Amino acid sequence: MSNELFIKSLSTLEELQEVQQLETLVWGMDSIPTHQTLTAVKNGGIVLGGYINDQLVGFQYSFPGFKDGKVFLCSHLLAIHPEHQKKGYGKLLKLAQREEARKKGYDLISWTYDPLESVNAHLNIGKLNAICRTYMEDCYGKLEGSLNEGLSTDRFMVEWYINQDNQMDQELPSQATHLVTIEKDEHGLPFIKDYRLDTYEEVIAIPIPTEIQKIKKENLSLAIDWRSKTRKIFQALFAKGYVVVGIERKKEDNIQHYILKKQK
Incomplete structure (x- = not known):
């Protein structure tokens, strides 16, 4: 076998x-x-x-x-x-x-x-x-x-x-600007406490939870909050010309980050 x-x-x-x-x-x-x-x-x-x-x-x-x-x-x-x-x-x-x-x-x-x-x-x-x-x-x-x-x-x-080796420059700076503040509730589930959109930095990081299905099962309103807030964040950043080009994983925090870069 x-x-x-x-x-x-x-x-x-x-x-x-x-x-x-x-x-x-x-x-x-x-x-x-x-x-x-x-x-x-x-x-x-x-x-x-x-x-x-x-x-x-x-x-x-x-x-x-x-x-x-x-x-x-x-x-x-x-x-x-x-x-x-x-x-x-x-x-x-x-x-x-x-x-x-x-x-x-x-x-x-x-x-x-x-x-x-x-x-x-x-x-x-x-x-x-x-x-x-x-x-x-x-x-x-x-x-x-x-x-x-x-x-x-x-x-x-x-x-x-599919015919390009790299679609955009993947050699991103080691430090990305974080626009979102994350905290955890009494059950250890991450949530967005605050965020800002007034940025002109070249590279920024936007978090998402690593286990949205678990959050949905344990606290649907919190999952809906993740959907609502990230929707506003991504819509605003895409309108400014940012493009998602990478992922940064930190499983120990139950969070991973999208890396966005300002399109030239």
């Missing part, structure tokens, strides 16, 4: 039905119809499956997008079976997606994710070096499933320029 992940492109109805089943298991909501994923694959889209010993344990689904006269790849879903999460398989699927996208002639892959989900932030911004300058408020409206329950579906829209 091997634990090595084998990744391949999927295109048959049977393969996409298996993807549909895994999607329902992971996300806990209605899955994308196979007639949609099948049509996407036949028209420039990509569905990748990750297998362990011939068992599908992860997948990635994307389709063509078009904006401002340019075609890009819209990466819509990535899911890993609960028994195989936190093994680095998500990154492997994204790297395989990059290679398949290059073969099809794409230069840009874009997708959305919840900016308060620290694991996704670490993958998308920290490991893949995607960037973000767009905040989408309540992007999908109300969604089913425990991951989205209780909070508005705010999203970062990230940009991954």
